[in-house]
Amino acid sequence: MTSYMRITIIGSGNVATHLAAAFKNGGHSIVQVYSRDMHNASLLAYHVKAEAIDSLEQINPETDLFVIAVKDDAIEAIASILAKYQKLIVHTSGATDLQVLLKRTQNAGVFYPLQTFSKTKEVNFDTVPLCIEGANEQITSQLNELAYAITQNVYRINSAERKTLHLAAVFACNFTNYLYYLSQQLLADQKLPFDLLRPLILETAEKVQEHLPASVQTGPAVRNDEKTMNAHLQLLHENPELQQLYKLLSQGIIKMDKQG
Amino acid sequence: MTSYMRITIIGSGNVATHLAAAFKNGGHSIVQVYSRDMHNASLLAYHVKAEAIDSLEQINPETDLFVIAVKDDAIEAIASILAKYQKLIVHTSGATDLQVLLKRTQNAGVFYPLQTFSKTKEVNFDTVPLCIEGANEQITSQLNELAYAITQNVYRINSAERKTLHLAAVFACNFTNYLYYLSQQLLADQKLPFDLLRPLILETAEKVQEHLPASVQTGPAVRNDEKTMNAHLQLLHENPELQQLYKLLSQGIIKMDKQG
Numbered sequence: 001m002t003s004y005m006r007i008t009i010i011g012s013g014n015v016a017t018h019l020a021a022a023f024k025n026g027g028h029s030i031v032q033v034y035s036r037d038m039h040n041a042s043l044l045a046y047h048v049k050a051e052a053i054d055s056l057e058q059i060n061p062e063t064d065l066f067v068i069a070v071k072d073d074a075i076e077a078i079a080s081i082l083a084k085y086q087k088l089i090v091h092t093s094g095a096t097d098l099q100v101l102l103k104r105t106q107n108a109g110v111f112y113p114l115q116t117f118s119k120t121k122e123v124n125f126d127t128v129p130l131c132i133e134g135a136n137e138q139i140t141s142q143l144n145e146l147a148y149a150i151t152q153n154v155y156r157i158n159s160a161e162r163k164t165l166h167l168a169a170v171f172a173c174n175f176t177n178y179l180y181y182l183s184q185q186l187l188a189d190q191k192l193p194f195d196l197l198r199p200l201i202l203e204t205a206e207k208v209q210e211h212l213p214a215s216v217q218t219g220p221a222v223r224n225d226e227k228t229m230n231a232h233l234q235l236l237h238e239n240p241e242l243q244q245l246y247k248l249l250s251q252g253i254i255k256m257d258k259q260g
Numbered sequence: 261m262t263s264y265m266r267i268t269i270i271g272s273g274n275v276a277t278h279l280a281a282a283f284k285n286g287g288h289s290i291v292q293v294y295s296r297d298m299h300n301a302s303l304l305a306y307h308v309k310a311e312a313i314d315s316l317e318q319i320n321p322e323t324d325l326f327v328i329a330v331k332d333d334a335i336e337a338i339a340s341i342l343a344k345y346q347k348l349i350v351h352t353s354g355a356t357d358l359q360v361l362l363k364r365t366q367n368a369g370v371f372y373p374l375q376t377f378s379k380t381k382e383v384n385f386d387t388v389p390l391c392i393e394g395a396n397e398q399i400t401s402q403l404n405e406l407a408y409a410i411t412q413n414v415y416r417i418n419s420a421e422r423k424t425l426h427l428a429a430v431f432a433c434n435f436t437n438y439l440y441y442l443s444q445q446l447l448a449d450q451k452l453p454f455d456l457l458r459p460l461i462l463e464t465a466e467k468v469q470e471h472l473p474a475s476v477q478t479g480p481a482v483r484n485d486e487k488t489m490n491a492h493l494q495l496l497h498e499n500p501e502l503q504q505l506y507k508l509l510s511q512g513i514i515k516m517d518k519q520g
Contacts, residue, residue: 072488095480095488114456116463116478121470127459155456164450167492172443172457173464174479175509176436181473181516183432190424196374196415197432198469199387203376204433205465209458210381213441218376219434220355228332228355232427245508249435252501256441 003145006062009033009050010078011069012040014117015092017047019069022125024048026149031063061085065146067111072096079104088139094166097159098133109134109143112162116173125150131157131165182242214256221253263405268323269293269310270338272300274377275352276329277307282385283327284308286409291323321345325406327371332356339364348399354426357419358393369394369403372422376433385410391417391425442502474516481513 005028009020012035020030030050035041038054045052053059059082066082068075069092082089083105090111091101101108110133117123130147132154134140140156147154157165180201184194207216220228229250236243265288269280272295280290290310295301298314305312311320319342326342328335329352342349343365350371351361361368370393377383390407392414394400400416407414417425440461444454467476480488489510496503 072485095491115460116467116476118467118471118476121467123463129456129459131456153455153459157452161450161452163491163495164446165452165456167495168443168446168457169460170479170492170506171439171446173460174477174481174513176439176461176464177468177473177477177479178481178509178513178516179431179436179439180468181477182512183428184473186424186428186431190421192417192421192425192428194468194472195413196389196391196425197428199389199413200375200429200433201436201465201468203383204436205461207376207378207381208437208440208454208461211378212454213437213444216376216378217434217437217441219430221434221438225332231355231423232430235423235427241508241512245512246430248501248505248508249438252442252505253434253438256438 003149004028005064005146006031007065007067008059008063009044009048009067009069010082011035011067012037012044013069015113016067016069017044018115018117018123018125019067019092019111019113020044020048020050022150023067023146025125026146028146028149031060032058034059056081059085061087063087065090067092076100076103079108088142090143094131094162094169097163098135099159102135106135107139109139110159110162111143111147112157114165114169126152129153129155131155131162133158133162182245217253217256219253221250222256224254263409264288265324265406266291266322267325267327268319269304269308269327269329270342271295271327271329272297272304273329274379275373276327277304277379278375278377278383278385279327279329279352279371279373280304280308280310282410283406285385286406288406288409291320292318294319316341319345321347323347325350327352336360336363339368348402350403354391354422354429357423358395359419362395366395367399369399370419370422371403371407372417374425374429386412389413389415391415391422393418393422442505477513477516479513481510482516484514 007023007028008031009016030048032051032053033041033045034053041052066089068078072093075091079101088107090109094112098110112131114129128151130151132143132147267283267288268291269276290308292311292313293301293305294313301312326349328338332353335351339361348367350369354372358370372391374389388411390411392403392407
C-alpha cells in the first residue's frame with residue numbers, strides 16, 4: 001500500500017466532517033460519503049469532492065479504507081455489512097472497543113481524534129491528538145502513517161487505555177462545559193453578561209497548557225477559606241443541587257494532592 | 261483630579277503584582293509597595309520603580325489611592341489603619357462587600373479584576389474585565405477612568421452582583437481546574453500523558469468564547485447515552501467519590517436547558 005489512500009466515509013456528523021476534510025487536505029481522495037440522510041451526505045460529499053450515497057448497497061468497493069464515524073450503537077451493524085468488501089475498517093469512537101469490529105473482520109482498527117468538534121467551528125487538526133489502534137502491527141503502522149499526514153500528535157492507544165481516556169475527556173470537556181453553563185446561569189439570574197467570565201475561562205484553560213492543574217489551583221477551597229465557602233453556599237440556598245455540587249467539588253479540592 | 265494618579269499598593273501577591281504593573285504601564289506612578297514580607301515588597305517595588313515598605317507606619321501620605329490587594333480577612337484591619345490619610349481606598353476582592361471599607365471611610369471603592377493570575381504567567385490586561393464600584397458617583401467615575409486606562413472591559417458592578425459574580429467564577433475557573441486535575445489523575449493512573457487532553461481543554465474553552473455553553477454541550481449525558489454512562493461508572497467502581505460526582509454532573513446535563 002502506498003501512502004495515498006482512497007477513503008470512504010460512513011457518517012456525516014461532526015467527526016466525519018472534520019476527518020473527511022483533514023484526509024482530503026492530507027492528499028487522500030474521498031471516494032464516497034454515506035449518510036442515511038441524503039442531504040447531509042451531499043453537503044459533506046460536495047466539500048470533499050466525493051460521491052454522496054444514502055444506502056450501503058451503493059458502496060463502491062474500489063476503496064482502501066472505510067472510516068465508520070457514526071453513533072456508537074450503530075458501529076457493529078455497519079461493520080457487519082462492510083466486512084464483505086475485505087477492506088480495512090476503522091471506527092472513530094473513544095468509547096467503543098476494537099473488539100466490536102473484530103467480531104466482523106480482522107482487517108480492523110481505531111482512529112480516534114481526541115477533540116470536541118462543532119460543524120460551525122474550524123478545527124486546526126495539527127494539534128488534535130489522534131489515538132490509533134490496529135488489529136495487528138501492519139494495520140497499526142498503516143494508521144500511523146495516515147494519522148501523521150494530518151497531525152503531529154499521534155498516540156498508540158489500546159482499547160483499555162482508550163476507555164480511560166474517553167472517561168477523562170468527559171471530565172475535561174463535557175463536565176467542564178456544564179460548569180461553564182452553571183456559571184452563565186448564575187450570571188443570567190442577575191442579568192449579568194457571560195462576557196464577564198469568558199476571559200477567565202480562556203485563561204484557566206491556557207494555564208494548564210504549560211502547568212499541571214494541581215499546581216495552578218486557586219479559589220476558596222484550596223485556601224480552605226470556610227468563610228467564603230459558607231457565603232457561597234448561602235447564596236445557593238434556593239438550589240440544593242448546586243449546593244451539593246459545590247460541596248462535593250470543594251471537598252475534593254481540599255483533599256487534592258497539590259503535587260499533582 | 262487629573263487622570264494621572266499616585267498609587268500605593270498594599271500587598272505583593274498575584275493581584276497586587278499584576279495590577280501594579282498595569283497601573284505603571286497605564287502611565288501612573290506607584291509610590292510604595294507594602295508587604296509584611298520585605299523580600300516580596302522589594303521584588304514588586306523594583307519592577308514598578310516604587311519604594312518597598314514592610315510596616316504600615318512607613319506609609320507615605322503623598323498618594324492619591326490605596327489599593328488593598330491582600331487576603332479578604334485582612335482588608336478591614338488595613339483599611340482602618342489607612343483611613344486616617346483621608347485618601348481614596350479600594351479593595352480588589354470579589355468576595356468582599358464595599359461595606360467593609362465603608363465602616364472605616366466614605367472615600368472608598370472596589371476595583372476587582374475578574375481573572376486568575378499566576379506570578380509566573382503574563383496576563384494581557386486588555387481583555388481582563390474590571391469590575392468597579394464607588395461609594396458615590398464621583399468615586400465610581402474616578403475608578404472608571406482608572407480602569408479604562410488598563411482595559412477596554414470595564415463593568416459597574418454593585419456588591420450584591422459581585423457576590424454572584426465571584427461565585428460564578430468559582431464554578432467557571434476553580435471547579436473547572438479541579439475537573440482538569442481529575443482528568444489528569446485518571447490518565448496518570450494508566451501512565452497516559454496529560455498532553456492528550458490539553459488541546460481538548462483549550463478547544464472547550466474557546467468554543468464558549470463565541471457560543472453559549474448550552475448550545476455546544478457534547479458527551480454521553482446530553483445524548484442520554486446510558487450505555488456509555490454506565491460503562492464510565494463501572495470504570496470508576498473503585499472511587500465512589502468520583503462516581504458520585506459523575507452522576508451529579510451527568511444528571512445536571514440531562515436536565516439542562518438547551519436554550520441556555
